[in-house]
Amino acid sequence: MSEESTPDDHELRVSKIRDGTVIDHVRGGQALNVLAIVGIDGSEGEEVSVGMNVPSDRLARKDIVKVEGRELSQDEVDVLSLIAPDATINIVREFEVEEKHRVEPPETVEGVLSCPNPGCITTGDEPVDSRFEVLEDGVRCDFCGTIVREGIADLIET
Ligand code: CTP
Ligand code: ZN
Numbered sequence: 001m002s003e004e005s006t007p008d009d010h011e012l013r014v015s016k017i018r019d020g021t022v023i024d025h026v027r028g029g030q031a032l033n034v035l036a037i038v039g040i041d042g043s044e045g046e047e048v049s050v051g052m053n054v055p056s057d058r059l060a061r062k063d064i065v066k067v068e069g070r071e072l073s074q075d076e077v078d079v080l081s082l083i084a085p086d087a088t089i090n091i092v093r094e095f096e097v098e099e100k101h102r103v104e105p106p107e108t109v110e111g112v113l114s115c116p117n118p119g120c121i122t123t124g125d126e127p128v129d130s131r132f133e134v135l136e137d138g139v140r141c142d143f144c145g146t147i148v149r150e151g152i153a154d155l156i157e158t
Pocket of ligand 2: 115116117120121122141142143144145146
């Protein structure tokens with residue numbers, strides 16, 4: 001129990017899950033972007049719990065996302081490194097944390113971000129999937145070369 005581990009903490013803010021994935025140590029305010037990136041909007045009946053701006057010892061405030069019944073793969077979660085570089089991915093089985101990973105920046109992200117350049121081929125009428133190269137400090141559109149360093153979350157395709 002990370003955020004709830006102090007003995008004087010009487011309340012478990014977000015319930016434990018039985019089987020699924022806990023995305024922990026998400027930067028405060030990014031939980032909804034995390035859900036958008038992994039493509040979970042609740043429309044398929046997924047059981048999802050979200051804690052926002054909860055106290056944390058490692059970050060001043062953190063968000064936490066718990067998805068019951070789905071084990072997200074490393075590939076699925078690596079793209080989260082763009083908006084939640086400190087995130088920890090916990091795979092839970094029968095209430096126990098069976099695997100714990102950090103997110104790792106992928107080399108490219110496809111179909112996740114939309115290019116802010118209105119003249120880019122990916123934003124025109126022709127359906128071309130977006131593709132960005134992941135840089136140390138941002139992302140670069142593979143088609144038009146536009147580099148985005150700030151506000152990557154605003155580019156997330158919905
Ligand atoms: N968790 C959960 N359901 C479970 C088990 C764990 O929701 N059945 C959550 C915990 O609440 C915590 C996260 O998964 O937010 C990681 O759990 P755990 O590894 O037990 O906590 P810590 O050791 O504190 O994790 P870390 O070192 O990564 O902070
Ligand atoms: Zn572009």
